[in-house]
Amino acid sequence: MNASQPDDLDFEGWTCPLPLRDTPTVVMGHGGGGAMSxxxxxxxxxxxxxxxxxxxxxxxxxxxxPSGRMAFSTDTFVVKPMFFPGGNIGDLAVNGTVNDLAMxxxxxxxxxxxxxxxxxTAMVDIARVATAMGKAAERAGVQLVTGDTKVVDHGSGxxxxxxxxxxxxxxxxxxxxxxxxxxxxxxxxSGELGLHGVAVxxxxxxxxxxxxxxxDTAPLHELVADMLATGADVRVLRDPTRGGVSxxxxxxxxxxxxxxxxxxxxxxxxxxxxxxxGLLGLDPLQVANEGKLLAVVPAxxxxxxLEAMQRHPLGVGARRIGTCVDDHPRMVVVRTGLGGTRVxxxxxxxxxxxxx
Numbered sequence: 103m104n105a106s107q108p109d110d111l112d113f114e115g116w117t118c119p120l121p122l123r124d125t126p127t128v129v130m131g132h133g134g135g136g137a138m139s140x141x142x143x144x145x146x147x148x149x150x151x152x153x154x155x156x157x158x159x160x161x162x163x164x165x166x167x168p169s170g171r172m173a174f175s176t177d178t179f180v181v182k183p184m185f186f187p188g189g190n191i192g193d194l195a196v197n198g199t200v201n202d203l204a205m206x207x208x209x210x211x212x213x214x215x216x217x218x219x220x221x222x223t224a225m226v227d228i229a230r231v232a233t234a235m236g237k238a239a240e241r242a243g244v245q246l247v248t249g250d251t252k253v254v255d256h257g258s259g260x261x262x263x264x265x266x267x268x269x270x271x272x273x274x275x276x277x278x279x280x281x282x283x284x285x286x287x288x289x290x291x292s293g294e295l296g297l298h299g300v301a302v303x304x305x306x307x308x309x310x311x312x313x314x315x316x317x318d319t320a321p322l323h324e325l326v327a328d329m330l331a332t333g334a335d336v337r338v339l340r341d342p343t344r345g346g347v348s349x350x351x352x353x354x355x356x357x358x359x360x361x362x363x364x365x366x367x368x369x370x371x372x373x374x375x376x377x378x379x380g381l382l383g384l385d386p387l388q389v390a391n392e393g394k395l396l397a398v399v400p401a402x403x404x405x406x407x408l409e410a411m412q413r414h415p416l417g418v419g420a421r422r423i424g425t426c427v428d429d430h431p432r433m434v435v436v437r438t439g440l441g442g443t444r445v446x447x448x449x450x451x452x453x454x455x456x457x458x
Contacts, residue, residue: 125138125225126224126225126226127221127222127223127224127225128219128220128221128222128223128225128228128253129221129253130221130253130255131253132219132251132253133219133251133252133253133254139251142251143251146225146228146229146232147215147232147249147251150229150232150233150235150236151232151235151236151239151246152233152236152237152240153236153240154235154236154237154239154240154244154245154246155236155245155246156245156246156247156248162248163212163214163247163248165211165212165247165269168211168271169271170271170272170273170274171271171272171274172208172269172270172271172272173203173206173207173208173268173269173270173271173272174267174268174269174270175199175202175203175267175268176199176265176266176267176268177195177198177199177202177265177266177267178263178264178265179191179194179195179198179263179264179265179266179458180260180263180458181194181302181458182260182261182306183302183305183306184227184231184261184262185227185230185305186301186302186304186305186317187301187304187305187314187315187316187317188297188298188301188316188317188318188319189234189316189317189319189392190230190231190234191231191262191264192230192231192232192233192234192235192238192264193234193235193237193238193319194317194319194392194458195215195235195264195265195266196213196235196238196239196242196244196266196321197238197242197319197320197321197392197393198266198319198343198392198458199213199266199267199268200213200242200244200268200321200322200323201321201322201323201341201392201393201395202268202341203268203269203270203323204270204321204322204323204325204326204339204341204395205278205322205326205339205340205341205395206270206272206278206279206339207272207273207276207277207278207326207330207336207339208270208271208272208323209270209271209272209273209323209327210242210243210244210268210269210270210321210323211244211245211268211269211270211271212244212245212247212268212269213239213244213245213246213247213266213267213268213269214246214247214248214249214250214265214266214267214268215235215246215248215249215250215264215265215266216249216250216251216252216264216265216266217249217250217251217252217262217263217264217265218252218253218254218259218262218263218264218265219251219252219253219254219259219261219262220253220254220255220256220257220258220259220260220261220262221253221254221255221256222256223261223262227261227262228262231262231264235264238321241321242321242323244268270323273330276330276336278336278337278338278339279337279338279357280338280340280353280354280357280358281357281358282337282338282358282398283337283338283354283355283357283358283360283362283398283426284337284358284360284400284426285360285361285426285427285428286400286401286425286426286427287337287360287398287399287400287401287425287426288398288399288400288401288404288422288424288425288426289351289362289364289396289397289398289422289423289424289425289426290396290397290398290399290404290407290408290411290420290421290422290423291347291369291370291394291395291396291397291420291421291423292322292325292394292395292396292397292411292416292417292419292420293318293370293393293394293416293417293418293419293420294318294370294371294372294375294394294419295342295346295347295369295370295371295372295375295386295387295389295391295394296346296371296372296375296376296379296386296387296389296390296391297315297316297317297318297372297375297391297393298317298318298319298389298390298391298392298393298458299346299389299390299391300315300374300375300378300379300389301315301316301317302317302390303378303382304378307382309378309381313374315372315374315375315378317392317393318391318392318393318394319392319393320392320393320416322341322393322394322395322416324414324416325395325411325414325416325417326339326395328410328411328413328414328417329397329407329410329411331410332403332406332407332410334399334400334403334406334407335399335400335403336397336398336399336407337398337399337400338354338358338396338397338398339395339396339397340353340354340395340396341391341392341394341395341396342390342391342394342395342396343390343391343392343458344390344458345388345390345448345449346385346386346387346388346389346390346391346449347364347369347387347388347391347396348385348387348388348434348446348447348448348449349388349448349449350396351364351396351424351434351446352434352446352447352448353448354396354398355426355431355432355433355434356432358426359431359432360426360427360428360431360432361426361427361428361429361430361431361432361433361434361435362424362425362426362427362433362434362435363424363425363427363434363435363436363437363443364423364424364434364435364436364437364446365422365423365424365436365437366436366437366438366439367439368421368422368423368424369387369423369436370419370421370423371386371387375389385449387436387446388449390458392458393416397411398426401425404422408420408421408422433445434446434447
């Protein structure tokens with residue numbers, strides 16, 4: 103299902119939809135903990151989540167204890183607009199937390215879902231978001247096991263905010279951390295950059311490009327699993343979301359106390375992204391991504407990791423983009439096509455607010 107299409111929703115197939123039809127928008131009673139709250143959960147969220155939903159509606163989920171080390175992550179999503187080419191705030195929330203777990207080498211297992219709904223938000227929009235979350239969770243193989251819903255006064259919020267927290271398990275022998283990069287290591291990227299930020303911006307600003315730029319939002323844990331299956335020492339994994347590649351590689355350089363050199367001609371920036379950023383005076387390396395990863399691996403193991411990435415559908419466009427060096431520790435530079443270099447600094451603030 104394309105989560106951005108409301109026609110795909112079928113209230114007829116849901117359990118007792120009549121009370122929600124009588125209140126087509128959110129009212130304060132939906133957050134009061136009474137009958138209306140129960141109706142919202144039982145008649146909208148649970149049917150929308152589908153097979154990804156955990157059936158027990160207690161105050162907490164009782165889950166089997168996984169073996170190995172556990173990874174735990176949480177994130178809050180406030181993207182505006184809620185719906186954009188390629189996805190919406192619902193699948194973005196699931197994929198974002200799945201990817202945060204994957205960047206530690208974890209296999210994601212369970213997610214919580216918490217919603218802050220503004221009074222007056224259309225029920226059909228909430229249904230679209232929840233349905234997208236359920237389908238994204240099923241695709242990622244995770245369960246939505248517990249959650250919460252709050253309603254705020256009209257004007258106090260903006261449509262739908264979503265918080266997701268996730269639990270995953272890390273296999274023995276996997277050691278991935280931003281402090282592990284070493285001089286001589288190679289920096290890899292899984293594909294084209296800047297798609298999510300430009301997709302959101304195009305809707306928000308009403309920009310019309312020759313083609314529709316779609317968000318790259320996607321779960322990356324299976325791609326990571328394929329990379330780890332090569333037996334290579336994958337030292338660092340990061341998904342370049344807010345602040346884009348610029349913020350991410352600078353964080354790695356500072357945490358590991360190495361310099362990083364990127365090669366400008368090797369950076370996979372699509373023409374549409376480059377043109378849009380040029381039009382608005384933005385640096386595409388500072389634009390958010392939601393379905394890409396950066397990896398730092400030893401040079402003598404880079405080829406086999408890259409081959410594994412390119413065999414996966416989400417890594418077809420993977421390539422080398424740079425190297426970790428002894429020079430200029432904690433600093434990132436980009437080597438230009440003319441043979442010069444420029445410093446790639448951390449963005450001071452967000453170029454594009456409310457991207458995720």
